[in-house]
Amino acid sequence: MKKAIFYHAGCPVCVSAEQDIVILIGASNVEIVNIGQDRNRIPQAEKAGVKSVPALVTPNGNVLHINFGASMADVIG
Amino acid sequence: MKKAIFYHAGCPVCVSAEQDIVILIGASNVEIVNIGQDRNRIPQAEKAGVKSVPALVTPNGNVLHINFGASMADVIG
Secondary structure, eight states: OOOEEEEEOSOHHHHHHHHHHHHHHOGGGEEEEETTTOGGGHHHHHHHTOOEEEEEEOTTSOEEEEEEEEEHHHHHO | OOOEEEEEOSOHHHHHHHHHHHHHHOGGGEEEEETTTOGGGHHHHHHHTOOEEEEEEOTTSOEEEEEEEEEHHHHHO
């Protein structure tokens, strides 16, 4: 199965959600991307439909926005 | 492991998120509760910290609010 991708920006809400997601779906099933640091991944996140972080893009391409840490606008700055 | 609980209210956003969650974490690991229908489960959801649906309460008690379908106030009506 294609991996899910969890996008975050290092915010406290993001870190908490990341831990929950890793426990729920397994570390081997999800790629963790900090778009606050890996800024070259921002366009990919936007293209996937990520509007805020933390967000989980499922293997079939749906975006699950989880809680609310920061808008993409805030991440891009 | 204690099961996660996915609370929803039958809204389109809820149904879509439910399918994604079931695929990601496995049907056997999550209890699906429609608090629009099973209204006696509403107090339990509120006590867990659910502010809007769809929401996933993890086995360790954290609440992941996923996208936004409806506020609890709307569900309670």
